[in-house]
Amino acid sequence: MNEAAPLPEAAVVAERLTKRYGSLTAVEDLSFSVAPGEIVGFLGPNGAGKSTTMRILAGTMSGTSGRAAIWGVSVALDPAGAKRHLAYMPENNPLPEDLRVEEYLTLRARLKDVAPDRVAERVRRVMEDCDLTRRASGRLIGQLSKGFRQRVGIADALLAEPRVVILDEPTIGLDPHQILGIRELIRSLRGRMAVLISSHILHEVEQVCDKVVIINRGRLVAQGRTDDLRRELRPEAAFTVVTRADAAALLAACRAAEPAAGVAAVAGAGAGGWNTFRVTLPADSPARDKLADALVGAGLALREIAEERFGLEDIFLAATRRAPGEGRRS
Amino acid sequence: MRHFRTLLAHELRSAALSWNTWAAAGLFLALMGGIHYFALVDAARAPVPRSPVEATLWFFWLPLLCVLPLLTMRTFAEERRSGTLAALLTTPASPAAVVWAKFLAVWIVWALFWLAFAVFPFLAEQRLAGAGAHALGEPAALWGGLCFIAVSGLLHVAIGILCSCVTRSAALAALLAFMSLLALTAAGGALETLPIESWEWLGWLREPAAHLRTFGHLQDFTDGVLDARPLVLYGTGTLLCLGLAVLTVEGQE
Numbered sequence: 001m002n003e004a005a006p007l008p009e010a011a012v013v014a015e016r017l018t019k020r021y022g023s024l025t026a027v028e029d030l031s032f033s034v035a036p037g038e039i040v041g042f043l044g045p046n047g048a049g050k051s052t053t054m055r056i057l058a059g060t061m062s063g064t065s066g067r068a069a070i071w072g073v074s075v076a077l078d079p080a081g082a083k084r085h086l087a088y089m090p091e092n093n094p095l096p097e098d099l100r101v102e103e104y105l106t107l108r109a110r111l112k113d114v115a116p117d118r119v120a121e122r123v124r125r126v127m128e129d130c131d132l133t134r135r136a137s138g139r140l141i142g143q144l145s146k147g148f149r150q151r152v153g154i155a156d157a158l159l160a161e162p163r164v165v166i167l168d169e170p171t172i173g174l175d176p177h178q179i180l181g182i183r184e185l186i187r188s189l190r191g192r193m194a195v196l197i198s199s200h201i202l203h204e205v206e207q208v209c210d211k212v213v214i215i216n217r218g219r220l221v222a223q224g225r226t227d228d229l230r231r232e233l234r235p236e237a238a239f240t241v242v243t244r245a246d247a248a249a250l251l252a253a254c255r256a257a258e259p260a261a262g263v264a265a266v267a268g269a270g271a272g273g274w275n276t277f278r279v280t281l282p283a284d285s286p287a288r289d290k291l292a293d294a295l296v297g298a299g300l301a302l303r304e305i306a307e308e309r310f311g312l313e314d315i316f317l318a319a320t321r322r323a324p325g326e327g328r329r330s
Numbered sequence: 331m332r333h334f335r336t337l338l339a340h341e342l343r344s345a346a347l348s349w350n351t352w353a354a355a356g357l358f359l360a361l362m363g364g365i366h367y368f369a370l371v372d373a374a375r376a377p378v379p380r381s382p383v384e385a386t387l388w389f390f391w392l393p394l395l396c397v398l399p400l401l402t403m404r405t406f407a408e409e410r411r412s413g414t415l416a417a418l419l420t421t422p423a424s425p426a427a428v429v430w431a432k433f434l435a436v437w438i439v440w441a442l443f444w445l446a447f448a449v450f451p452f453l454a455e456q457r458l459a460g461a462g463a464h465a466l467g468e469p470a471a472l473w474g475g476l477c478f479i480a481v482s483g484l485l486h487v488a489i490g491i492l493c494s495c496v497t498r499s500a501a502l503a504a505l506l507a508f509m510s511l512l513a514l515t516a517a518g519g520a521l522e523t524l525p526i527e528s529w530e531w532l533g534w535l536r537e538p539a540a541h542l543r544t545f546g547h548l549q550d551f552t553d554g555v556l557d558a559r560p561l562v563l564y565g566t567g568t569l570l571c572l573g574l575a576v577l578t579v580e581g582q583e
Contacts, residue, residue, distance in 0.1 A: 080332075090420075094412050111423050
């Protein structure tokens with residue numbers, strides 16, 4: 001890390017950020033923050049304005065209005081100061097084709113103000129962390145596979161031990177093994193660096209991130225911890241129930257526990273007379289935690305009961321379907 | 331201008347390892363070698379008003395138009411196209427440091443090309459002067475001409491860098507540089523040939539024409555005349571072009 005200094009309240013601040021290209025508004029009135037040491041997923045459909053926002057935060061593009069700050073330093077007023085705390089890996093990760101990996105990282109370390117006597121050590125360290133030492137260190141970047149190029153980009157981002165790392169689609173084009181490696185690498189940054197990461201692989205984001213920020217058409221539609229968003233956005237709790245009882249008996253048993261419960265048949269009687277139903281309860285129903293007990297208590301023959309998962313993908317779909325500005329969290 | 335030295339070292343190293351530089355060097359030496367050969371042949375046939383070295387230097391515009399754009403075209407255009415310029419600007423290195431480092435690296439390469447050319451008159455002097463031929467040229471004319479190349483090269487390289495800043499296409503950058511350098515060189519020559527003195531309404535052109543007489547500047551330098559006006563012209567022109575280049579890089583989104 002850089003010199004010891006008091007922690008700011010937020011490592012990244014976007015405050016009413018707006019970016020317009022003529023009549024087209026790419027980002028509008030967007031506000032969110034990332035706490036020091038936190039890993040935040042930045043999500044949105046294609047064209048939502050994620051890369052534009054990241055570029056504004058990284059100082060490679062100016063916003064039309066609003067404020068962006070990195071580690072308390074305004075990106076617009078002191079771009080060089082903000083960049084000292086920041087590493088940014090853009091979406092297509094542009095790299096010079098004619099440099100060797102080690103040469104490139106050495107150059108970047110010098111440009112990022114790594115102390116001269118620490119350059120070699122830092123380059124060696126990030127190459128080890130990103131598994132570049134054995135197979136890529138002496139090779140020209142132009143000869144590397146997509147996966148190794150992504151690793152070079154991430155190694156570059158970690159070189160100067162910045163306070164804030166912004167990664168735009170870091171796992172794009174990687175195979176599952178490489179994704180696992182990058183995921184572990186990003187996880188290892190938790191608590192050391194604030195990470196803002198955009199990705200289309202929602203499962204990936206859910207596994208790695210402490211919090212998500214979801215935008216659509218340039219506007220914030222949801223932000224917060226996934227559990228909180230799940231509670232906020234999930235309209236109902238749904239269970240798959242496999243039982244010998246018929247729909248009427250099941251509905252009666254469910255309504256005894258929760259009057260607003262609903263039952264829908266999913267599959268008719270199969271071998272042994274087992275029926276599959278979908279039972280829905282209000283998301284905040286107290287019966288949610290004791291539905292199985294209620295059904296068994298009602299004397300129904302029960303083979304299986306499982307709550308349907310409401311994952312980040314569902315959160316994402318629910319959030320991006322609703323109107324921008326509706327139900328924002330801060 | 332922090333990181334200027336790091337960037338300059340990187341640019342010089344990249345230039346030394348680039349096929350583009352070596353191709354340009356080959357073209358430059360072939361052009362200048364050929365011109366110098368024919369100048370020597372001409373001088374051997376009959377007395378000529380200019381020594382072979384001066385006659386060769388008089389053709390400085392040929393490599394200026396054909397070779398210099400090859401050196402400057404990729405500096406920014408290629409990096410903008412590949413996105414590496416944007417990545418470079420995410421570091422604390424300032425756009426001014428990037429522009430000046432690229433400018434100085436190309437200028438050094440350009441100067442080295444001309445220093446390599448200086449070997450030709452030296453070899454000719456070594457091989458031919460003892461054979462009874464008349465003087466092949468004053469060394470002072472050669473060094474004066476090279477000083478002109480070095481000073482005017484500041485502006486020429488800066489123009490090439492600016493042209494490379496405004497486009498993502500290296501070919502277009504080369505074309506823009508070619509046209510700009512042609513206009514600058516030819517404008518001076520054209521104004522020199524115009525009978526401005528006899529056209530009263532063109533009187534206001536007299537002063538700029540005196541500044542832009544490129545070949546006149548070359549003559550002054552080879553004659554050992556030190557005039558401050560070309561120095562101011564090339565110096566301020568260089569600063570203007572590089573300032574515009576910095577603004578262009580800063581404004582790129």
